[in-house]
Amino acid sequence: MTENSRYERGLAKLAEYTAANASESHYRIADRLSAIAPDIGRYIIEFAYGDIYARPGLDNQQRALVTLATLATQGTEPQIELHVNTALSSGLSPDQIVEVFMQLIPYTGFPRVLNALGLAQRVFDERVQS
Amino acid sequence: MTENSRYERGLAKLAEYTAANASESHYRIADRLSAIAPDIGRYIIEFAYGDIYARPGLDNQQRALVTLATLATQGTEPQIELHVNTALSSGLSPDQIVEVFMQLIPYTGFPRVLNALGLAQRVFDERVQS
Amino acid sequence: MTENSRYERGLAKLAEYTAANASESHYRIADRLSAIAPDIGRYIIEFAYGDIYARPGLDNQQRALVTLATLATQGTEPQIELHVNTALSSGLSPDQIVEVFMQLIPYTGFPRVLNALGLAQRVFDERVQS
Amino acid sequence: MTENSRYERGLAKLAEYTAANASESHYRIADRLSAIAPDIGRYIIEFAYGDIYARPGLDNQQRALVTLATLATQGTEPQIELHVNTALSSGLSPDQIVEVFMQLIPYTGFPRVLNALGLAQRVFDERVQS
Amino acid sequence: MTENSRYERGLAKLAEYTAANASESHYRIADRLSAIAPDIGRYIIEFAYGDIYARPGLDNQQRALVTLATLATQGTEPQIELHVNTALSSGLSPDQIVEVFMQLIPYTGFPRVLNALGLAQRVFDERVQS
Amino acid sequence: MTENSRYERGLAKLAEYTAANASESHYRIADRLSAIAPDIGRYIIEFAYGDIYARPGLDNQQRALVTLATLATQGTEPQIELHVNTALSSGLSPDQIVEVFMQLIPYTGFPRVLNALGLAQRVFDERVQS
Numbered sequence: 001m002t003e004n005s006r007y008e009r010g011l012a013k014l015a016e017y018t019a020a021n022a023s024e025s026h027y028r029i030a031d032r033l034s035a036i037a038p039d040i041g042r043y044i045i046e047f048a049y050g051d052i053y054a055r056p057g058l059d060n061q062q063r064a065l066v067t068l069a070t071l072a073t074q075g076t077e078p079q080i081e082l083h084v085n086t087a088l089s090s091g092l093s094p095d096q097i098v099e100v101f102m103q104l105i106p107y108t109g110f111p112r113v114l115n116a117l118g119l120a121q122r123v124f125d126e127r128v129q130s
Numbered sequence: 131m132t133e134n135s136r137y138e139r140g141l142a143k144l145a146e147y148t149a150a151n152a153s154e155s156h157y158r159i160a161d162r163l164s165a166i167a168p169d170i171g172r173y174i175i176e177f178a179y180g181d182i183y184a185r186p187g188l189d190n191q192q193r194a195l196v197t198l199a200t201l202a203t204q205g206t207e208p209q210i211e212l213h214v215n216t217a218l219s220s221g222l223s224p225d226q227i228v229e230v231f232m233q234l235i236p237y238t239g240f241p242r243v244l245n246a247l248g249l250a251q252r253v254f255d256e257r258v259q260s
Numbered sequence: 261m262t263e264n265s266r267y268e269r270g271l272a273k274l275a276e277y278t279a280a281n282a283s284e285s286h287y288r289i290a291d292r293l294s295a296i297a298p299d300i301g302r303y304i305i306e307f308a309y310g311d312i313y314a315r316p317g318l319d320n321q322q323r324a325l326v327t328l329a330t331l332a333t334q335g336t337e338p339q340i341e342l343h344v345n346t347a348l349s350s351g352l353s354p355d356q357i358v359e360v361f362m363q364l365i366p367y368t369g370f371p372r373v374l375n376a377l378g379l380a381q382r383v384f385d386e387r388v389q390s
Numbered sequence: 391m392t393e394n395s396r397y398e399r400g401l402a403k404l405a406e407y408t409a410a411n412a413s414e415s416h417y418r419i420a421d422r423l424s425a426i427a428p429d430i431g432r433y434i435i436e437f438a439y440g441d442i443y444a445r446p447g448l449d450n451q452q453r454a455l456v457t458l459a460t461l462a463t464q465g466t467e468p469q470i471e472l473h474v475n476t477a478l479s480s481g482l483s484p485d486q487i488v489e490v491f492m493q494l495i496p497y498t499g500f501p502r503v504l505n506a507l508g509l510a511q512r513v514f515d516e517r518v519q520s
Numbered sequence: 521m522t523e524n525s526r527y528e529r530g531l532a533k534l535a536e537y538t539a540a541n542a543s544e545s546h547y548r549i550a551d552r553l554s555a556i557a558p559d560i561g562r563y564i565i566e567f568a569y570g571d572i573y574a575r576p577g578l579d580n581q582q583r584a585l586v587t588l589a590t591l592a593t594q595g596t597e598p599q600i601e602l603h604v605n606t607a608l609s610s611g612l613s614p615d616q617i618v619e620v621f622m623q624l625i626p627y628t629g630f631p632r633v634l635n636a637l638g639l640a641q642r643v644f645d646e647r648v649q650s
Numbered sequence: 651m652t653e654n655s656r657y658e659r660g661l662a663k664l665a666e667y668t669a670a671n672a673s674e675s676h677y678r679i680a681d682r683l684s685a686i687a688p689d690i691g692r693y694i695i696e697f698a699y700g701d702i703y704a705r706p707g708l709d710n711q712q713r714a715l716v717t718l719a720t721l722a723t724q725g726t727e728p729q730i731e732l733h734v735n736t737a738l739s740s741g742l743s744p745d746q747i748v749e750v751f752m753q754l755i756p757y758t759g760f761p762r763v764l765n766a767l768g769l770a771q772r773v774f775d776e777r778v779q780s
Binding site: 162163165166167169170173174178201204205206208209 | 492508
């Protein structure tokens with residue numbers, strides 16, 4: 001398989017996680033960094049989406065659950081916000097997303113969960129308004 | 131609801147995640163600590179299983195996905211091993227468990243994933259032998 | 261013991277850590293999340309304060325020392341700010357709170373400590389003004 | 391103040407945290423690394439003990455509480471084991487040390503706490519036997 | 521060696537990492553905390569710069585590479601911003617600094633790297649404008 | 651560029667970091683996991699070595715410095731051991747590797763550094779003996 005087809009496969013997979021009206025997106029993150037790190041957007045599409053997300057074995061919603069769990073555990077806030085959006089686009093409901101964070105309480109404690117829930121609430125509010 | 135019923139609800143929920151032949155279990159962890167910290171086993175059953183795992187919104191397999199993702203992200207090895215077992219008991223296949231860890235690569239990098247896969251392999255081998 | 265008494269015991273314990281004039285509080289955090297995660301405020305009161313903080317063996321100030329140390333180590337900023345407040349309400353002096361963070365330098369390095377001290381300074385300033 | 395006096399002050403402070411019969415000690419850790427990193431033992435004594443532990447504002451037991459909390463949060467196992475020993479030598483009881491780890495549950499979740507308690511139990515057993 | 525000479529050696533070493541026109545600096549961080557933690561600025565100069573940075577074995581640019589790598593891994597944002605500045609002053613080019621963060625992708629995943637690159641871009645823009 | 655050439659470029663780059671007599675290697679890690687996760691070894695070679703390590707901007711020794719710094723910060727022990735080996739093969743001396751870990755003390759504290767130095771010592775001893 002050529003790199004070109006990895007990129008195209010990644011773009012197609014990413015589109016499955018992207019709402020038409022998403023105010024924040026992977027495209028914008030890559031755009032902001034295109035001046036100093038032009039390759040990172042390509043790696044995200046080729047490797048993260050083209051190689052990993054496109055694998056069989058778990059469906060889009062299951063991959064979104066796993067992604068939300070690792071990001072909330074790490075506390076990387078811009079990515080939590082972005083992937084609450086991708087999780088919604090994968091078809092998970094707001095209640096299921098909240099429940100992912102609730103499930104983390106015994107494993108990360110309350111602080112990481114409270115911060116992730118605050119970011120989720122912001123995304124839910126933005127989606128309703130737009 | 132009384133504490134007693136939280137404990138019973140937690141025990142019932144925990145049983146759904148426990149194989150009859152599991153060589154390692156929550157019961158044994160709690161047993162080992164019963165001399166110095168007699169309450170922690172009770173908190174795990176009442177709070178983690180009775181309050182959190184017993185909530186609606188996600189099913190057992192979805193909760194197992196979230197749990198594996200946070201533990202592999204943290205690298206807490208005894209718990210990764212234990213919850214590969216609980217994930218199998220919830221009905222997830224070895225392939226799906228491996229795929230949870232593969233999905234983490236873009237978010238945690240390779241080292242955490244390699245270490246979690248090594249522990250998963252050990253559990254898969256033990257289950258086959260027993 | 262009924263859940264109701266755990267909640268009441270937790271509320272009573274939380275009141276011991278809460279200044280009358282605290283500009284930020286657990287109540288407000290729970291309030292902000294009450295729309296999407298109505299149970300998390302209850303778990304904090306029942307489990308964190310009702311079960312854990314209410315245990316014998318360490319007094320309120322000792323529990324505040326432990327809490328500040330773990331939060332500064334994790335770098336979870338809103339909770340550092342909140343628990344500098346609860347530590348003051350437990351009777352620890354600003355100098356003792358600063359000293360908790362100084363004690364962390366050999367174990368976490370300077371960055372986490374500098375960030376925690378910056379948040380502590382903001383809380384000290386707010387308390388003086390209010 | 392000369393470096394020599396920092397070293398001596400550090401050694402004196404470290405002695406306050408060291409049991410006569412401790413099977414594991416800072417001295418042995420520094421010894422093992424003396425071939426490849428001869429200065430790190432000196433930095434621990436001069437900076438960690440001579441500069442930081444020797445500060446006023448918190449007593450030895452309070453510093454031990456803070457140290458146990460940060461180490462259990464990070465999960466650095468050899469140091470948890472070492473500082474359960476220094477905490478005992480500072481006069482904290484086994485019950486108080488266990489209680490430090492219990493207090494962490496709402497902030498780190500159960501896995502880090504279970505692992506720290508397992509290490510504490512090993513130290514308590516060794517001290518009883520020696 | 522007296523403490524005074526450690527402080528002077530640290531100041532001299534720090535000056536090698538400080539641009540004349542740096543809008544953000546260690547001096548300012550220490551200044552902001554001088555009211556509540558007057559000693560931490562001194563420890564940074566004496567221990568971090570006077571003891572550690574002044575050691576032989578690695579040159580200034582190599583130490584800057586190591587420092588950027590650990591800070592991006594931890595995600596401590598104010599320090600990433602500060603040390604992108606010190607790295608530039610050590611003579612590393614913007615392209616080399618970007619490349620440090622790219623090298624981290626296989627070990628930390630994308631989120632930490634994207635956040636560090638965003639901070640680097642802000643510093644590069646400020647330096648151009650000033 | 652085809653995937654095949656990414657794989658070949660990755661293998662060539664990996665060979666630059668691999669001693670003929672290395673007792674532990676990437677090949678062996680991938681081998682051990684080939685039964686349950688046959689693709690992860692390929693991703694490490696294609697993405698980590700073929701895409702990232704093969705980039706211009708930093709030389710092999712600089713990439714080894716960055717890699718050691720992030721791994722010691724995370725405390726992922728098998729990878730620290732492996733990459734002390736790759737760092738030696740890149741031409742860094744044992745003294746320089748020790749110095750990377752010393753440079754981390756102000757940013758991670760002593761525990762992570764002591765544990766990394768212990769692993770480095772083991773690798774140095776093995777290389778001398780083989």
